Amino acid sequence: MTESLQRKKKRTQLTPLGRFVVNVFFIWLFGTIGAIVGYSMIGNGNPLDVFLPQTWLHLAEVLINSLL
Numbered sequence: 001m002t003e004s005l006q007r008k009k010k011r012t013q014l015t016p017l018g019r020f021v022v023n024v025f026f027i028w029l030f031g032t033i034g035a036i037v038g039y040s041m042i043g044n045g046n047p048l049d050v051f052l053p054q055t056w057l058h059l060a061e062v063l064i065n066s067l068l
Contacts, residue, residue, distance in 0.1 A: 040047035049055050
């Protein structure tokens with residue numbers, strides 16, 4: 001009886017590298033979703049403009065100019 005319970009409790013676990021990759025993926029995924037939502041709803045822009053390099057260059061320029 002105890003052997004069948006031990007078999008059911010056994011789970012596969014990710015290696016530290018696997019956990020790191022999964023975490024990086026979810027950070028990227030939720031960051032992208034957050035950027036799309038923020039740019040389209042808060043900024044009233046086209047949601048697909050988040051993927052344009054000009055958008056990120058403009059953001060970097062605004063941040064650099066605000067810090068200087």
